Amino acid sequence: MKRREFIGLVGVGSVVASCSHKTTQSTLPASSSRADGFQLAGTVSELDKNGQISNKELSAGAVLIVRDPDNASQLTAVNPTCTHAGCTVAWQQDWEAFVCPCHDSQFASDGKVLQGPAEQPLAAYAVKIEGNDILVKTG
Secondary structure, eight states: OOHHHHHHHHHHHHHHHHTSOOSSOOSSOTTOBOTTSOEEEEEHHHHHHHSSEEEEEETTEEEEEEEETTEEEEEEEEOOBOTTTOOBOEEETTTTEEEOTTTOOEEOTTSOEEESSOOSOOOEEEEEEETTEEEEEOO
16 A cells, blocks of 8 residues: 555544544534634544544634644644645644645644645644633634
8 A cells, every 4th residue: 555545544534533423512602702712623522532623613614633742731723724735634643743645745733844745834723721622713
C-alpha cells in the first residue's frame, strides 16, 4: 500500500471516529456564540473518547481540535482546510501532525507547516476548556 493511500485510509477513519454522537451533554446550546466570541465546539468527554473533535457548524466554518502533544492539558484548534489545495487534513497522533491526504503536506499541532507543498500555515484559533465544554473563538 502506498503512503498516500494509507494516510487517506487512516484520515478517513479518524474523521469517521470524530463524527460519532456525543455522549456527554454540554451546558451550552450547540449553535450559540457568547458575548466574548467563544462558541461551543464539543466536550472534553468527546475529545478524550475520539482523540480529536471535528466541528463543521461554527460560524467561521470547520474546526479540528486536538490535545497539544507537548502538553496534554492544553488544546489546539485549527481550520482543517489545507492551505495548498483545499483538501481536509486529519490529525495523525503517531506523527503528532495534521496531514493532508492529497499532497502529503504536514502541519504541526499549532498549524505551522512542517512539510510542503503547502507554504502557508493552517488558521489557528483560540481554544479553552470550561467545565466539560470546549470553546473556540474563530473570529
